Amino acid sequence: MSTLNTKTIPERKDIPDSDKWDLTTLFKTNDEWEKSLAQVDEQVSKIAAFKGKLATSSDILLSALQAYEQFSKNIELVWNYASLQNCQDQSDAQALDREGRVQMAYAKASATLSFFETEILAIPDDSICTWITKPEFNDYRIYIEKILHQKPYTLSEKEERLLALQAQPSQVARQTFEQLTNVDMSFGTIDVHGEQQPLTQSTWSQFMDNPDREIRKTAYTQFYGVFEQNQHVLASLYAGSVNQDVFEMQARGYNSCLEMALYGNKVPTSVYHNLIDTVHKNLSPLHRFYTLRKKVLGVDELRHYDVYVPLVKNVSTKTSYDEAVEICRNALAPLGTAYTDILCNGLKNGWVDRYENKGKRSGAFSSGCYTGYPYILLNYKDSVIRDVFTMAHEGGHSMHSWYSAHNNPYMQYNYTIFEAEVASTFNEELVFEYLFKNAKTDDMKAYLLAMRANDILATLHRQTMFAEYELKTHELVEQGTPLTAEVLRSTYRSLLEQYFGPEMHFESNSDMEGLRIPHFYGEFYVYKYATGISAALALANRVIHGGEQEREDYYKFLKSGGSRYPIDSLKVAGVDMSSPEPVQAALDTFAQLVTQLEQLLHV
Numbered sequence: 001m002s003t004l005n006t007k008t009i010p011e012r013k014d015i016p017d018s019d020k021w022d023l024t025t026l027f028k029t030n031d032e033w034e035k036s037l038a039q040v041d042e043q044v045s046k047i048a049a050f051k052g053k054l055a056t057s058s059d060i061l062l063s064a065l066q067a068y069e070q071f072s073k074n075i076e077l078v079w080n081y082a083s084l085q086n087c088q089d090q091s092d093a094q095a096l097d098r099e100g101r102v103q104m105a106y107a108k109a110s111a112t113l114s115f116f117e118t119e120i121l122a123i124p125d126d127s128i129c130t131w132i133t134k135p136e137f138n139d140y141r142i143y144i145e146k147i148l149h150q151k152p153y154t155l156s157e158k159e160e161r162l163l164a165l166q167a168q169p170s171q172v173a174r175q176t177f178e179q180l181t182n183v184d185m186s187f188g189t190i191d192v193h194g195e196q197q198p199l200t201q202s203t204w205s206q207f208m209d210n211p212d213r214e215i216r217k218t219a220y221t222q223f224y225g226v227f228e229q230n231q232h233v234l235a236s237l238y239a240g241s242v243n244q245d246v247f248e249m250q251a252r253g254y255n256s257c258l259e260m261a262l263y264g265n266k267v268p269t270s271v272y273h274n275l276i277d278t279v280h281k282n283l284s285p286l287h288r289f290y291t292l293r294k295k296v297l298g299v300d301e302l303r304h305y306d307v308y309v310p311l312v313k314n315v316s317t318k319t320s321y322d323e324a325v326e327i328c329r330n331a332l333a334p335l336g337t338a339y340t341d342i343l344c345n346g347l348k349n350g351w352v353d354r355y356e357n358k359g360k361r362s363g364a365f366s367s368g369c370y371t372g373y374p375y376i377l378l379n380y381k382d383s384v385i386r387d388v389f390t391m392a393h394e395g396g397h398s399m400h401s402w403y404s405a406h407n408n409p410y411m412q413y414n415y416t417i418f419e420a421e422v423a424s425t426f427n428e429e430l431v432f433e434y435l436f437k438n439a440k441t442d443d444m445k446a447y448l449l450a451m452r453a454n455d456i457l458a459t460l461h462r463q464t465m466f467a468e469y470e471l472k473t474h475e476l477v478e479q480g481t482p483l484t485a486e487v488l489r490s491t492y493r494s495l496l497e498q499y500f501g502p503e504m505h506f507e508s509n510s511d512m513e514g515l516r517i518p519h520f521y522g523e524f525y526v527y528k529y530a531t532g533i534s535a536a537l538a539l540a541n542r543v544i545h546g547g548e549q550e551r552e553d554y555y556k557f558l559k560s561g562g563s564r565y566p567i568d569s570l571k572v573a574g575v576d577m578s579s580p581e582p583v584q585a586a587l588d589t590f591a592q593l594v595t596q597l598e599q600l601l602h603v
Contacts, residue, residue: 012089012357020088022350025372026081030098037078037102043071044109047116054119058131061123065140068116069410073370075109078102080369087377091359107168114164117147118157139409142563150264153252163251173240174521180233181516187226190219199223202362208308213299220305220507227512234515235485238473245523246477257474261524265416266565272467274580275530278587279464280498285591286461287501289453292594294503295603301505304496311450311597315443317385321354324380324388328395331434332427334543336551342402343395351398352376366394366424368401370410386451388435389428396427404561417525418566421532422539423558425459429540446600453593459533460586465499467527469514474523488514531577534586538575541585550574 027033050064082102085095120128128148132141154160187199190207192215199207199219207219227234245257254260258269294302296311319327325347329340346352353360356379368374376394380387400423404413432452439445472491473483481487492514496506519526539557542550557573567577575582 009356009358012092012359015355015357019354021084021353021375021377022373023081023084023375025350026077026084026369030094033078033081033098036074037098037105040071040075040078040105040109043067043074044112047071048112051115051119054116055123055127058127058134058137061120061131062136062140064116065137065143065411068113069140071109073410075102075106076369077371079106080367080372080375084367084375084377087361087365088353089357089359090361111164114161115157117150118154118160120144120147121151121154122157140411143411146562149266153254153260153263155252159251163248170244173237173244174518177234177237177241177521178518180230180237181518185226185230187223190215190222205308208305209310211309213306216305216309217303220303224507224509224512227516228509231485231489231512231515235483235488238488238515238520239477239483241521241523242473242477242483245474249478256478258471258524265418265567267418267567268578271531271567271578272471272524272527275464275527275534275583276468276471278580278583279461279530282584282587282591283499283501285587285594286457286499287503288598289457289590289594290501290503292598292601292603296601302503304500304504304506304510307500307504311454312443312447312601315385315441315447316383318382319385319388320382321380322348324382324391327388327431327434328392328427331392331431334430334551335554339399343399346373346398346402347376347391347395352378354378354380356381364390364394366397366401368398368405370405370413374398374401374405385435385447389431392427392431393424396424399423400558403555403558407559408561408563412563413561415561415569416566418528418531419557419560419569421529422535422570425533425536426540426543426554428455429537430544433540433544442600446597449593449597449600453590453597456533456537456586456590456593460530460583460590461499463526463529465495466517466519467524467530469495470520470524470526485515531583534582535570535573535575535577537586537589538582539573542574 027036047064047067050060050067054061054064079102082095082098085092086099089095123131128144131137132144137144155163182201187201187204189196190199191197192210192212197203199222204219204223207223208216210216210219242257245260249257249260252260254263256269258272262269262272290302290307293306293311297306297309299306325344328347329344332340332343351373353376360379361377362379364376364378366374366376374397376391376398378387378391378394380391397420400415400420404415407413432448436445436448439448469492472495473488476487476491477483489511493506493511496510496513497504500506514520539554543554553572553574557569560569560572563569564572570577
């Protein structure tokens with residue numbers, strides 16, 4: 001078992017190979033990668049030769065689809081390899097160059113191939129519907145059916161080309177927001193017991209975790225003060241992003257931006273509204289949780305900078321990487337050895353880049369494609385119990401990718417973001433249940449309960465609040481109201497007061513939080529975290545307390561890939577997200593956690 005000196009951060013070259021991911025399942029060498037990248041132009045030209053001919057016959061369409069599949073598989077491979085290399089060491093100039101070149105190749109290819117789906121849509125319905133019933137179209141039928149689903153809102157070839165040409169300019173608001181907040185805005189330093197420490201977007205959460213309330217207050221005030229100084233620019237950027245969404249909605253003929261965002265995945269808008277309405281009806285346990293926090297912290301007034309500091313002090317633990325793998329194996333046992341053997345073997349042999357090194361991207365993620373391992377980036381620390389949950393979480397993503405790729409043809413293997421957080425959060429719930437059941441002290445139980453309650457709060461309540469804000473801002477523009485800084489701040493403040501309840505006292509600039517969330521520049525995305533955790537908790541409960549059938553139903557979900565629309569995929573697993581019931585069940589789970597915490601903490 002390898003260990004890492006946690007006192008110093010090593011260079012990439014000093015990390016043992018056993019602790020790195022094995023990217024040779026993508027390409028054996030960089031030279032191989034170069035050859036595949038060089039093939040992209042040729043592959044694109046081969047597809048472009050079919051322009052104007054897709055409606056000629058089923059044979060020509062099939063040949064074009066086969067060429068498109070070959071290109072897609074290749075660009076996915078070269079992109080994933082370059083991206084993973086860059087993430088493992090962002091100071092590696094050659095890796096950065098490779099990622100830049102594949103991005104340029106993809107952008108060029110996308111422009112050239114913008115005709116492809118438009119021509120498929122132009123094929124007469126009688127012809128295309130007959131063609132895709134032929135056996136030779138089995139691997140492409142669902143892909144084509146999903147394209148045809150978009151037909152009511154697809155424009156002419158010239159109009160689609162214009163929309164494609166403005167795709168890059170449409171990202172200026174998001175890109176400018178990122179440059180402004182991550183590069184140009186300076187937040188200064190904070191005095192931490194005589195030492196000046198930098199306050200940045202990255203260190204912000206560390207200050208909010210600090211047990212010293214004065215440090216939290218100073219960091220909070222200073223941080224949001226800088227955002228407030230830039231409020232009009234930030235408001236203008238977000239308004240630009242929303243107006244871009246409204247422009248496309250009107251150009252394509254949707255009734256609302258929400259409908260446009262959900263239509264592609266056949267998610268009814270009622271799912272979004274059910275989520276918000278159900279959370280509204282269950283705010284009382286959330287307010288109880290903040291009352292509990294106020295009592296535990298012993299403060300006269302609960303402030304917004306008090307909500308992130310740990311409710312229960314960290315319990316000292318030491319869990320080696322290999323021990324964490326075994327915790328995952330035991331916790332996920334309800335899924336059977338077919339699942340745990342594949343996952344744990346992957347966690348130990350080549351799937352994972354385990355530890356921090358200089359230049360490595362922070363955080364964690366899973367990145368699976370059709371060929372090769374479903375890779376996982378971690379920055380594992382044996383003293384942080386949450387990192388065990390992170391391993392299980394990313395392992396859930398990777399196993400979802402593994403089952404999807406192994407049970408579907410390429411053109412229908414990719415699952416949607418709506419489904420993506422289910423398999424990962426499912427694993428976290430099983431790890432929580434296992435660790436809580438085996439906890440030896442009340443302190444550990446309280447720590448786990450508090451962590452789980454905070455996770456559900458952050459993923460369900462908070463993301464629903466964000467989702468409601470997005471809905472309100474888009475509806476304002478759709479109804480003709482300009483998004484000024486004053487309008488955005490007052491809209492967000494009303495939501496803060498509603499969700500946090502009567503115990504919370506806000507600062508005059510607390511509503512600037514609504515202008516600092518990067519996810520708002522990818523419209524109607526955050527609600528998927530809330531629906532994802534709701535589905536995951538329902539399915540985890542179903543599998544834990546069920547039998548072979550419930551487990552097999554869950555496997556059907558993992559194996560679905562992109563063969564079904566997300567609502568249908570989850571129904572196969574045993575949960576109906578078109579109903580408010582899974583959200584209600586998740587909120588009931590949160591309420592139970594709050595009650596258990598109140599009992600353990602004697603408040």
